[in-house]
Amino acid sequence: MTIREMAERINATVYAEPDQLDEDLKGAFGSDMMSDVLAFAENRDVLLTGLLNPQIVRTAHMLDMRCIIIVRGKSATDEIKRLAAENQIALLETPLSMYEASGKLYEGGLGK
Amino acid sequence: MMSDALHFHYDVDGNNFTSAGEASVQIKRMLRQMGYHPDLIRRISVAMYEGEINMVIHAKGGDADVYVEPDCITVILKDVGPGIKDVNLAMQEGYSTAPDNIRSLGFGAGMGLPNMKRYSDELKIDSVVGVGTTIEMKFRSA
Numbered sequence: 001m002t003i004r005e006m007a008e009r010i011n012a013t014v015y016a017e018p019d020q021l022d023e024d025l026k027g028a029f030g031s032d033m034m035s036d037v038l039a040f041a042e043n044r045d046v047l048l049t050g051l052l053n054p055q056i057v058r059t060a061h062m063l064d065m066r067c068i069i070i071v072r073g074k075s076a077t078d079e080i081k082r083l084a085a086e087n088q089i090a091l092l093e094t095p096l097s098m099y100e101a102s103g104k105l106y107e108g109g110l111g112k
Numbered sequence: 113m114m115s116d117a118l119h120f121h122y123d124v125d126g127n128n129f130t131s132a133g134e135a136s137v138q139i140k141r142m143l144r145q146m147g148y149h150p151d152l153i154r155r156i157s158v159a160m161y162e163g164e165i166n167m168v169i170h171a172k173g174g175d176a177d178v179y180v181e182p183d184c185i186t187v188i189l190k191d192v193g194p195g196i197k198d199v200n201l202a203m204q205e206g207y208s209t210a211p212d213n214i215r216s217l218g219f220g221a222g223m224g225l226p227n228m229k230r231y232s233d234e235l236k237i238d239s240v241v242g243v244g245t246t247i248e249m250k251f252r253s254a
Contacts, residue, residue: 034218038158039205039227051218055165058133059218062140062157064150079130 001025001110003067003090006046009108010101012069015081016090025066027111030098034059041065046110048098050074057083066090071098117179117186124164124189126173129217135176136161139187146180148253156185156251159231162224163189163247169214170194171245187232187249195241203229 004021007014014021027044031037032051037059041047045066049056052074060068066089070076073095076084084091094101106112120142122135140157144150160176167174171193179186196202202209202225210220229235234250 032218033215033221035162035221035223035227038162039223039230042154049218053217054130055133055218058137058161062133062136062154062161064154 001105001108003092005108006067006069006105006110007092009104010069010092010094010096012092012094014090014092015076015084016067017085017088020066020088020090023066025110028069028102028105030071030102038063044111046105048101048105050098052077052080054079054083056080057087057089060089061087067092069094069101071096071101117181120178120180122176122178124167124173124176124191126168126171129168132165132168133161136164139178143180143185148185152185152251152253155231156187159228159249159251160187160189162227163187163249165219166224167191167193169210169219174244183253185251185253187247187251189247189249190244191246192244195243195245196237196239197241199237199239 002022025045028046029041029044030048032049034055047060047065048069048071050072069092071094076091136157143153171191174191177188201207205226206222208220208222214220232249233252236248239245
């Protein structure tokens with residue numbers, strides 16, 4: 001699923017470069033616990049989280065993830081946006097809960 | 113044995129949780145430039161990142177040294193923190209002594225050392241209570 005399509009499905013605000021929007025992403029993992037992401041999310045491209053600190057970007061970067069979706073209507077801090085841009089990781093913000101966002105993306109085929 | 117290895121040294125700042133992981137970011141970038149396989153680089157950077165986070169959480173930082181040889185990369189993380197009382201217990205998934213404020217930052221789930229073991233080919237833990245901990249991880253390029 002592309003970032004463009006993800007953003008439509010979960011009504012998200014996108015922070016990304018134009019060339020990132022149509023990249024085909026495979027697999028996602030949702031957690032607020034970065035230790036668990038590091039343990040269980042290998043070979044997934046998308047991280048859904050409600051945690052808001054720069055370590056969400058570092059965690060995604062270490063796992064070569066391509067996109068972070070911040071759930072529950074929270075806003076990324078400037079530091080998070082800066083780090084994500086620096087590492088070519090797209091950032092999405094959705095008003096949906098992690099459960100709802102995951103459901104809509106899975107239903108659309110992401111990670112199926 | 114590692115005399116021909118390229119050596120990289122980083123100071124891990126224990127007072128700044130925000131910057132934790134910067135050494136791993138730099139190693140990841142450098143290994144990419146050197147052309148190592150992405151899977152190997154991912155294993156190394158995740159394991160080293162967990163180690164860095166541990167040093168910041170438990171030991172007020174420390175030293176990270178990385179030795180790069182063509183077929184083997186060695187990461188040594190050394191701190192003068194409180195040491196690990198029971199290494200076997202610390203190796204169990206879910207066991208953690210991290211304070212609650214660390215859990216609210218997304219770490220301290222008791223997955224750090226198990227993850228380091230999972231992602232490395234060899235893990236050695238040398239820890240003395242009250243003196244410090246040295247962790248050595250080896251990663252072999254297949």
